[in-house]
Amino acid sequence: MNKYKRNQRIGALMKIFAEKPNYIFSYNYFCEMFNAAKSTISEDIAIVKELVEEIECGKIETMAGASGGAVFIPLLGKKEKEDILKGLCDLFSQKNRIIAGRFIYMTDLFNDPNVVSNIAKIIASEFSGVKIDYVVTVETKGIPVAILTAQKLNVPVAVIRRNNKVTEGATVSINYVSGSSNNIQTMSLSRRSLKENCKVLLVDDFMKGGGTAKGMADMMREFNAQVVGTAVVIETKEPEKKLVDNYLSLMVLNRFNDKDETIEIEPNLKLLK
Amino acid sequence: MNKYKRNQRIGALMKIFAEKPNYIFSYNYFCEMFNAAKSTISEDIAIVKELVEEIECGKIETMAGASGGAVFIPLLGKKEKEDILKGLCDLFSQKNRIIAGRFIYMTDLFNDPNVVSNIAKIIASEFSGVKIDYVVTVETKGIPVAILTAQKLNVPVAVIRRNNKVTEGATVSINYVSGSSNNIQTMSLSRRSLKENCKVLLVDDFMKGGGTAKGMADMMREFNAQVVGTAVVIETKEPEKKLVDNYLSLMVLNRFNDKDETIEIEPNLKLLK
Numbered sequence: 452m453n454k455y456k457r458n459q460r461i462g463a464l465m466k467i468f469a470e471k472p473n474y475i476f477s478y479n480y481f482c483e484m485f486n487a488a489k490s491t492i493s494e495d496i497a498i499v500k501e502l503v504e505e506i507e508c509g510k511i512e513t514m515a516g517a518s519g520g521a522v523f524i525p526l527l528g529k530k531e532k533e534d535i536l537k538g539l540c541d542l543f544s545q546k547n548r549i550i551a552g553r554f555i556y557m558t559d560l561f562n563d564p565n566v567v568s569n570i571a572k573i574i575a576s577e578f579s580g581v582k583i584d585y586v587v588t589v590e591t592k593g594i595p596v597a598i599l600t601a602q603k604l605n606v607p608v609a610v611i612r613r614n615n616k617v618t619e620g621a622t623v624s625i626n627y628v629s630g631s632s633n634n635i636q637t638m639s640l641s642r643r644s645l646k647e648n649c650k651v652l653l654v655d656d657f658m659k660g661g662g663t664a665k666g667m668a669d670m671m672r673e674f675n676a677q678v679v680g681t682a683v684v685i686e687t688k689e690p691e692k693k694l695v696d697n698y699l700s701l702m703v704l705n706r707f708n709d710k711d712e713t714i715e716i717e718p719n720l721k722l723l724k
Numbered sequence: 725m726n727k728y729k730r731n732q733r734i735g736a737l738m739k740i741f742a743e744k745p746n747y748i749f750s751y752n753y754f755c756e757m758f759n760a761a762k763s764t765i766s767e768d769i770a771i772v773k774e775l776v777e778e779i780e781c782g783k784i785e786t787m788a789g790a791s792g793g794a795v796f797i798p799l800l801g802k803k804e805k806e807d808i809l810k811g812l813c814d815l816f817s818q819k820n821r822i823i824a825g826r827f828i829y830m831t832d833l834f835n836d837p838n839v840v841s842n843i844a845k846i847i848a849s850e851f852s853g854v855k856i857d858y859v860v861t862v863e864t865k866g867i868p869v870a871i872l873t874a875q876k877l878n879v880p881v882a883v884i885r886r887n888n889k890v891t892e893g894a895t896v897s898i899n900y901v902s903g904s905s906n907n908i909q910t911m912s913l914s915r916r917s918l919k920e921n922c923k924v925l926l927v928d929d930f931m932k933g934g935g936t937a938k939g940m941a942d943m944m945r946e947f948n949a950q951v952v953g954t955a956v957v958i959e960t961k962e963p964e965k966k967l968v969d970n971y972l973s974l975m976v977l978n979r980f981n982d983k984d985e986t987i988e989i990e991p992n993l994k995l996l997k
Binding site: 453455457458459461462463464465466468469470471498499502505506508550551552554555556557558559562563564565567568590591592594595598599601602605606607608609610612617618619620621641643644 | 726728730731732734735736737738739741742743744771772775778779781823824825827828829830831832835836837838840841863864865867868871872874875878879880881882883885890891892893894914916917
């Protein structure tokens with residue numbers, strides 16, 4: 452079996468932690484992987500812990516004892532959060548995004564792993580101290596955000612569907628009123644997607660009136676699930692009063708102008724306090 | 725500005741590479757980040773390169789010259805591929821997955837970032853040498869696989885929708901025949917989602933007759949896009965003849981039995997050659 456040098460172990464540990472944030476690795480796992488004594492691994496972890504703090508990408512928490520382990524919790528510093536939000540606002544307010552019917556085309560951004568990964572970094576960082584069992588979203592555009600956020604939080608996703616599908620088994624369906632258009636719509640979720648009494652983080656791409664978020668919250672009641680947070684990527688400034696109260700948006704769409712094709716989006720300043 | 729020790733730089737480099745595979749980082753980027761000379765960074769990269777080969781997680785390629793840089797290309801060894809595929813087969817053939825209408829419930833697995841990340845690792849590794857501009861999928865269940873595969877390949881995703889949405893702008897719609905049920909269905913894709921003459925990797929969760937994959941390929945023709953690969957997570961053994969010829973499946977569903985609730989799924993042996 453290979454023996455690794457210290458800087459090799461540090462490198463490998465950082466790769467392992469980065470690929471599975473919020474996952475508790477046991478010391479034994481590392482001991483076997485590196486063919487090294489627990490005391491050696493402990494020293495390695497201490498170095499990694501210091502490094503993670505120094506480069507300000509989060510923290511390493513360690514658990515002592517026979518079943519001891521270590522977990523990497525990614526957290527963003529204020530500067531990085533600011534940079535990411537500024538970059539996102541620039542992307543979402545690019546020219547040529549206004550399309551027929553006074554909509555803003557954002558699909559390309561919500562399907563770009565680099566963009567979505569930055570969005571997920573912020574959401575996961577903001578809800579890092581909160582106990583979460585599932586990230587819940589509604590199809591379709593919010594799915595990449597949900598899956599990358601869930602990956603960072605190390606929890607599964609549940610996707611609420613617009614239509615009832617045969618491959619979902621027994622489902623719960625509810626009707627809800629779209630906050631902005633007053634249309635009645637249906638959403639359904641497989642009974643198997645959530646465990647009873649779980650804690651969920653709701654995630655969606657866009658919020659205007661808040662009808663979808665409210666629908667999701669109503670759906671969660673059917674599962675006796677507790678909503679511990681709601682995150683949307685972009686909210687519109689108007690209407691100021693949404694159908695849900697507690698939610699976190701990353702960006703605020705102030706206004707846009709069809710004629711000169713300007714879109715005004717700014718970071719949610721609450722995030723930068 | 726901070727000065728970092730070698731093992732700290734090695735650790736930070738591994739984290740950076742792991743979080744953005746297939747992305748070319750310039751030496752200058754690292755020099756600035758670590759406040760270090762190019763010669764130092766070159767030595768660091770050489771150590772990282774050796775490490776990546778030693779732990780068999782892929783390779784680091786370096787480009788010389790003024791605009792030189794380095795890129796981490798994740799590749800799976802045969803042993804890891806085998807382990808992942810075996811784990812996936814175990815999960816997908818768990819008891820209690822057979823639901824009314826003789827369907828297998830798989831949604832929870834396709835929404836679990838750990839499961840999907842393993843699936844994406846294999847697909848990205850298999851298509852690692854191929855020039856790909858986009859990963860393309862059809863909503864809904866394939867989206868997590870597409871986004872995590874695309875993240876590993878460092879390309880964007882395009883999601884074909886079942887319905888035409890107002891937020892997608894101008895779309896191209898086609899009708900296609902579902903291979904297994906002979907139903908005629910519609911799929912549509914925003915004109916903005918793909919650049920002309922691009923190369924695409926098609927990804928989907930499940931293939932029975934191959935009708936959806938053929939529909940996706942037909943759609944790609946409308947965009948003058950070249951299909952350079954098709955990957956599905958699970959294919960059914962029957963019908964043996966699908967509507968598409970060249971595709972790669974990770975697993976094969978041989979048969980399942982409602983009565984004793986056994987599901988027989990095995991790894992695609994082609995992957996383990």
